[in-house]
Amino acid sequence: MKKVIFIIGVSGCGKSTIGKLLSEELSIPFFDGDDFHPEANIKKMSEGVPLNDTDRQGWLETLNSLAKEQLVGNSCVIACSALKQKYRDTLSEGIIAETKWVHLTGSFHQIFERIHSRPNHFMPSELLQSQFDILEEPKDAIQIASSLSPENSIRKIKKELMTTSEFGLFGLGVMGKSLCRNLANNGFKISMFNRHVAGVEEDVAVSFKAAHSELSQAEAFDDIASFVNSLQQPRKIMLMVNAGKTIDYVIEDLLPYLSENDVLIDGGNSNYVNTKERFDYLKTNGIHFIGTGVSGGEEGALKGPSIMPSGDVEAYENVKPFLEKISAKDQNNLPCCTYVGPEGSGHFIKMVHNGVEYVEMQLLAEVCTLLEASGNNPDEIATILESWKDTANSYLLEITIAIFRKKEGNDWLVKKILDKAGNKGTGNWTTIASTQLGVPSTLIASALFSRYTSFYKEERTLLNKHFNQADHLELKVSTNDILEAYQFARIINHYQGFKLITEASIAYSWNLNLSEIARIWTSGCIIKSNLMQDLVDVFKNTTNILTDTQFSEGINKYKPSVKKVVSQSVLNDISVPCLGESIQFFNGITTAYSSANIIQAQRDYFGAHTYQRLDDDSGKNYHTNWN
Known part of the structure; x- marks a missing residue:
């Protein structure tokens, strides 16, 4: 990999000497940063006036451009004081991965003597103290003591860089x-x-x-x-x-x-x-x-x-x-x-990512079950899913299409796979975290418990013989109904997932950026999708996607279909836990006056847990002797 090696340190530490020797040793070009100072900077320093950050900015940008130009064809060595971290940030802008730092260190007295004895240097030794005053030690640099001989310095740098x-x-x-x-x-x-x-x-x-x-x-x-x-x-x-x-x-x-x-x-x-x-x-x-x-x-x-x-x-x-x-x-x-x-916020959002992933996988499994119950074979199911890519594309949709097209011999491989779904624990952790934070991530729990239910294969087979299940021949839904139900449930899934992240951010004072989290989930990850891409902009304005016009309009559009699909599934004994939970949750989260008043009355009855009243907004707690 081509690299730019910046030799940095205060004036007089030997940057130019070491830089030239290193460039000769590595057979790459050398540039002295001092040669790129504008005339105004040189005049100012020669008059004994220290440069300020404004003076340096253009110079640093020039050296950054030089480095980028050189990296197109080769590595290079550049000597430059780069005393502050923000100076080094400018020098490495856009080429961080290709940048290496070598810091030449020494005491004020040692370097003062060097500059004092150097003829025709345009910076007087009196300015050395100003450089030591602003020096911010780099933590990611190869440290070379100025007391080392040039030969030993080069040997140590080469060892660090090359071996x-x-x-x-x-x-x-x-x-x-x-x-x-x-x-x-x-x-x-x-x-x-x-x-x-x-x-x-x-x-x-x-x-x-x-x-x-x-x-x-x-x-x-x-x-x-x-x-x-x-x-x-x-x-x-x-x-x-x-x-x-x-x-x-x-x-x-x-x-x-x-x-x-x-x-x-x-x-x-x-x-x-x-x-x-x-x-x-x-x-x-x-x-x-x-x-x-x-x-x-x-x-x-x-x-x-x-x-x-x-x-x-x-x-x-x-x-x-x-x-x-x-x-x-x-x-x-x-x-x-x-x-x-x-802290652990990165692992937290990966955990939630996996919870959302559980739901997205379960929803596609339910969709495919409904399409099969409607009389479609795996090839036909794949073709239907392919037609959804314009409006509902995602990585998981794409791999599900490939899965339903894969054959082993004359039959589809998916039909030969044992119906037990495994898990590695992240869905479990997400559900636990939701309960600890008091956040209703109901779809994630439903997807997790669906996997647990699947693992009881022997019991499911036994119970199937004890109860008369419908033949799934009266499923009165269209392909578009199923697509819109799927879209509805996916919105609810992403609402719940990001709601959990929001509440954790508040509880743990993490100050998480939802838009940025959505952005890094638009490529490379399992839950990347067109929907995730839309969320990048939505989260710049709100933390609640159900209040966004685009998503609220989608919910209103898709709601009749999800009601129809879930109802028909229940009537035909088809298990659609996540599709079903999506409409149940939505009905709950949009109910202004819920049945929780009854729960609270029951709690007060048997446990004297008290309750608050609608006609008293003081927050006072009441208890009633219900007998």
Whole structure:
């Protein structure tokens, strides 16, 4: 991968000398930033007047343009003071992933003597103190002491740049392997680790490297110490191992080899509560922890997933170039990766993402059941779903079409699959989080319990023989009715999912940006869809999509169809839990005066829980002796 290497530090630290030597060693061009100062800046400094930020801005932008021009054909070295972080941000604008920093350090006295003895330097030594005053130490730079000889400095820089890896990935399961290939395909030098278990997991990393040409420059390890020591500091290590205790065991295994300011990234489906605990624990050890949701499956991880990082925002800046580079890109070519918020918020929204995903999958399963009950074979069902892409397209719709077209021999494969749906726990966690926050995510619960119900295959088969089920021959609904019912339920699903995110953001003071979350879910992830694309703009104006004109008009349009479809399903003994719950929930959330008054009266009767009155808005609680 082509890189621009910025040699930075105060005047007199040896930037030009080291920069020229490094460029000769690497056979790449060298540019001295001082040569690009406008005349006004040079005149000002020669008169003993320090430059201000306004003076520097145009100069920094010129060097940024120079770097971009050079990167088109080759790497380069640029010497530039770049004393403040915002200066470095300008220099690396648009090329963060291709930028490397080398910081030449030294004491004021040492560098003062150097400048004082240097003839014809346009900046007087008296201005050196002003540079030390504004210096903000870079945390992601190769640190080189000015006391080192030029030869030793170059040797150390080359070792850091050429022999150490920029990014480490721990755990080579399906997702871990795909992410490694993604990182390598984007030009990053990586180190890969997988444990060694005799007779079970042997030479996994080495064999994986040998199997893929893009990993030729990657380093492969099954020894933790060697893996950690192969990485540039501060180290950036992404953990792709099973959620739960395994993460904690891995952290404990890594800790003895880590250094202050190293960054661990948990890219698995961890529980957000555990992520906060790990964040707090590692903070006491001086280690940063980033909880990161990753969606897209094996293909997404390889070609570009949606990435949802959270934790310490300063630490995120260190890993941002890597995560943004490998992520999917939205319709404006922006990365589907954004800093979500503090603590475990990234894993929280990934959890909700998966809950919404459960519902979207269940709705499509119910739709296909209805289409089959209407007399369509799998090929015909696929054709019908294909016709829906103009108005209801999504990744899940597309793969369902492919599933219904897949044949094994003369029959459709989908008809040969055992009707037991598994789950890995995120739908369960979403339902628990909903109850803890008091948010009615009823469709997610329905989708989850539908999977649980499916697992009782033997009992379902037995009970089917005990009860007379309809033959599903009187289903009086059209294909368009089913489409509109599906559209209705999807709106309710997304309303509930983002409602849960909103309430969590308030409860935990996360300050989450719903529009930005929707944006990073428009590409790369499992729930990307046309509907999600619409939500990006809707959430710029409201947190409640049911109050948006476009969506409220859609609800009113589709409501007659969902009522018809659900009613016909009940009359024909067809189970449509999520379609049914969508209209039940909508009726509940739009009822101004509900039956909850009766519930509260019952609670007061048997438990003296009290109630409030409609004719008293003071908030006073009442209790009645009901006997």
